[in-house]
Amino acid sequence: MYKILLVIIVFSAVNVFAQFKDVTAPKLKDKSVSKEISVNKIYALKSESLSGKEFETRKENSSAPKSKKSPGLAFIYSLFVPGMGQLYSDRFDVGKYFMISEASLWLGYAAFTIYGNWLLDDAYNYAALHAGITNEGKERDDKFYVDIGNYENYEQFNNEQLIFGQYENLYDPANGYYFYWDKTENRRKYREDKLAGDRTKNDRLFVVGAILVNHIVSAISAIVLTNNYNNELGKGSGGFVLNADVVRLGNRVDGVKLKLTKWF
Secondary structure (H helix, E strand, O other): OOOOOOOOOOOOOOOOOOOOOOOOOOOOOOOOOHOOOOOOHHHHHHHHOOOOOHHHHHHHHOOOOOOOOHHHHHHHHHHOOOHHHHHHHHHHHHHHHHHHHHHHHHHHHHHHHHHHHHHHHHHHHHHEEEEEEEOOOOOOOHHHHOOOOOOOEEHHHHHHHOOOOOOOOOOOHHOOOEEEEEHHHHHHHHHHHHHHHHHHHHHHHHHHHHHHHHHHHHHHHHHHHHHHHHHHHHHHHEEEEEEEEEEEEOOOEEEEEEEEEEOO
């Protein structure tokens, strides 16, 4: 299984502290004096109407400009850990579903592996009981376990190999490659259990395919969401975009048109 790599991007906020001074109001001599109110006094009066926590939050949000994010980084994050690119682009509400899917798929892979191994172990123990085989030292010799399901005993297998000149495939009972089924029905039952275990483990390939698709889709989604984040950020802070197009006169290209769009 992949090791989940958590990457947390922290943006530092610049706090701006305003200096407030209590200025003694002058005596009103005429109407013009009453209109002289300093900007700092107005800012201080507004801050008094907000709770301390709310005021600090608003001040921090107004003074901490957000920077654009890299679609390439978002792609790499989600390609390795689905959902991380969405978290990077502040859209974990979408990324969480990719993470849940990833965890579910790996659980499915583990379930197929455990169940398939259980079926195979049960079949091998059945063969040891009814065909007299020994399982020690044959954990990786799948060919032997396939052959004992197709032949009644090792002598029948060896005689067939001799007929076709396949001397290198002969089984030597002295090396532990011995089997002799007590009943044909038991051999057939073993073969069915062996095939069931193999099919179950082979089904893991579909799970692996689904995992790869989840990684790719998550990475593409991260690029789209990061671009949307940058576009929204650009609309709020100003910017421009240059578009090019062709000018047609009937079916003939008559020139090139450039369009510069500026927003504030």
